[in-house]
Amino acid sequence: MLYMIATGLLCGALLGFVMQRGRFCLTGGFRDMYLAKDHRMFYALLIAIAVQSIGVYALIQFGVFEFSAGGFSWLATIIGSFIFGIGIVLAGGCATGTWYRAGEGLLGSWIALFGYMFMSAVMKTGFLAPVDQSMKSVQTSSNSIAETTGINVWFWVAIFTAIVLWIVVRELKKPKVAIPALKPKRTGLSHLLFEKRWHPFFTAVLVGLIALLAWPLSAGTGRVFGLGITTPSANILQFSVTGDMQYINWGVFLVLGIFLGSFIAAKGSKEFRFRMPDVKTGISSFIGGNLMGFGASLAGGCSIGNGLVMTAMMTWQGWISLLFIILGTWTASYFVFVRPRTKKKTVVSDTAVTA
Template sequence: MISGLVIGIIFGFFLKRGRFCPTGTIRDVRLEGYTYNLLLILALIATEGLLYHLMISAGLVPMPKLKGFPLISVITGSFIFGFGAILTNGCIVSTLVKTGDGRITGIISAITFMIGAAFAKQGALKPVTQALASKALVNDTLYQNIPAPAGIFAAIAIPLYIVMFRYYKTHKPKFSLPKQYSGLRHLLCEKIWSKEIIVVLCGILMAAGFYFSNRTGRNGGFGITTPLLSWFNVIANNNYSLNWASMLVVGIILGSFITAFISGEFTLVGTNAITVVKTMVGSIMMGIGAVWAQGCLIGNGLTGTAQLSVRAWTGLLFISLGIWTGTQLLLMRKDA
C-alpha cells in the first residue's frame, strides 16, 4: 500500500504547486464567468479515462464493477455536497491540502467531515441513508453499451488539448515576479504551475491510481470519503480496516505539507469564529452528502466519470449545481 501513500504525496504536490482546487474551478464558472474552466475539468477526466481504458484493453486492470444506484440519493447528496463545499471554501480534497499546509480550517474541516460521514453511514442518520438507498434504483450499464471507450476519450481529449494549448499561449502572464531560487529548485519550490499542466498531470496520476490500487486487490481508483472513514474508525472504533486509498488520503496531506515546507510557505494559520462555524456546517454537509451520493467530487466527479459511470456523471452534474447555487446565494452580491 506504499504506492497509495506515494501517489497521494505526488497528488498533494500537484494540487499545491498549481493552486488547483476542483471546487474553485467549478465555482468560478458562475462567480467569474470562466466557462473555460469546464474544459479543464473535462480534460482531466478525458486524460484519466483514455489511459484507464487503454489499461483495461491491455489487461493491466480489470473492467469496472458498476452497480445500480439510488438516483434520488445521489442527486440529493451531490447537491448538498456541492453547497457545503462553498461554505467550506473547497471540497474535501482541498481540506486535505489545507491540513497539510498548516491551516486550522483544514483540520477542523477534516474532523467534521468525518463526523458527518460517520453519522450518515453508521450513526444516527443511517436509517435515512438506507431509506434513500432503496428509492429509484437505476442500472449503471452505460459502460457496457459504449464501444471503444478509449477511442471516445481520445476524441474528446485531443481537441481539448488544442484549445488549452492555445489558451495557455494567449493568456501567459505579461510579467513575472522576482525569483528567489533558480533552476530545479525554482520549478519545484517556487513556480506556480499552469492549470493546463496540472489537469493533464493529475489525469495521468489518477489513471495510475487504478493500476496501483488494483495491485493491492482493490478494483477502483482515487477516493476520499470511505478512506477518511476508515481512519475515523481506527480512532473511534479501533477498527484497522485500511486499504490503498486510506494511504492515499494521508499522502495528500503529506504532499501538501512537503510542498509548503520546501517553499517556505508552511505556517499555522488561525481563523475567526464565523469561518469556523461555516467550515463546520459545510464540512458536515459534505460528509453527509458524499455518503448519500456514494462519492465526492474526487470519487464521483473525477474518478467514476472516467469509468463512464452514470452515477458519477450524475453526481458531477449535481455537485456542480450545488456549487453554483451556493455561489449565487452566498458569494454573489446583487446589484443595488
C-alpha cells in the first residue's frame, strides 16, 4: 500500500506540475487546430506518444511486463469519443486538464470534475452500466494494429516516429515570432521551474517520459497499464460513497497527484487563485463534465487513456478514438464559438442595411 501511495502520488504530481507549467491543454490544442489553424499542441501530443511508444515497447521487449490490447469495441469507441470531444469544449478542459486546472483554483473545473466523476461512476457501476456493457459488446477480436496487419509492432513505431521527427524538424525551422522578453524576477532553478516559458515540444517530451514511467510503477502494484484518468476518477467517488477499499488503486493516487502537482506549480509561479465562474459557465462546465464522463467511460478512455496511451500501444482503439475526439471538439467549437460569431455579424449587417 505504501508503494502504491508513494509512486502513484509521485507520478501524478510530476504530470500535474509539467502540464500546468507547460500549459499542456489538449482541449485548447484540438480547438485551435480548427479555429486558429494552429497545430503545435497536436504536434506536441504526437511527440509524447512517440516517446512513450518507444519506451514502453522496449520495456515489453526486455520482459519487464506483458501487454495485451484485447478486443476492439469499435461502436462504443466511436460514439463515446465523439461525445467526449463535445464535452471537453463545454467543460473548458479534458479529463487531465480539468484535474490540473482544479489545482490552479479554477472553481469551474471543480464543477466539471464533479460531473465527470459522477457520470463515470454511473456508467461503470450505476444504472447506465448495462448500456455501457451492451455497446462495448459490439467488437472485433483484435485491437492491435500489428496483429491485424501481421506486421511487427516495431515497424509501426518506427514509421510513426519518423513522421513525428519530420514534423518537429519542419516546425523548428519555421521563423520564430518575436515575443517581448520580460525581465526575469528569479534566477537559477526557480526561474526555470516557475517563471520561464516552456516550449510545447519540451513539455511533450517530459509528458511522454512521465507516461512511460507510469507503466513500470503501476505494474509494480499489479495494474499493468499506463496513465489513466476516467476509471480512477470514478473510483474516488465510488469509494467516498461506499467505503469499499476495492476502489482504491494506483490510478486513484495518480489523479490525486495531478491535483497536488498542479497546485504546487501554480503556487510556485503565483498563478493560483480561486476563480468563481458565472452561472452560464458553471452550468456549461457541469454539462460538459457529465458528457466527458459518459463519453470517456463508453470509449474506454479519455484524451489521455486513449489519445496518449492506447495510441502509443499502436491500437485501433487509441487512434480511432483520437480521431473522433478531435471531430467532437471541432463540432462543439463550431456551435460554441463560430456560429454565434457568424450570427452576430449577420445581425449587425442587417441592422446597418436597415439603417
